[in-house]
Amino acid sequence: MQPQESSVPYSKWDHSSQDEVSVVAVSSTEEASRWKRVSQKLCSGTCGIAMKVLGGVALFWVIFILGYVTGYYVHKCK
Numbered sequence: 001m002q003p004q005e006s007s008v009p010y011s012k013w014d015h016s017s018q019d020e021v022s023v024v025a026v027s028s029t030e031e032a033s034r035w036k037r038v039s040q041k042l043c044s045g046t047c048g049i050a051m052k053v054l055g056g057v058a059l060f061w062v063i064f065i066l067g068y069v070t071g072y073y074v075h076k077c078k
Helices: 015-027 029-043 045-074
Strands: none
Touching: 029 045
16 A cells, blocks of 8 residues: 555644643734723724824924034034
8 A cells, every 4th residue: 555645734743832832822822912092092993094194294393403403504604
């Protein structure tokens, strides 16, 4: 009798180690869901739009002030 060819790939993983990995993943799920809830609240809806607008305005002023100070010292008369 000859062995039959199988189309299912052989997995070298020990099933007990997979259980250990899933246990570790379960313990970090709470922290991941907490961050997901915070990011959902801050990045979507009316609050998300307000955060993006405030971030854009803050970025504008940082670049504006940086350019102003740089231009002042570059074009300063001696």
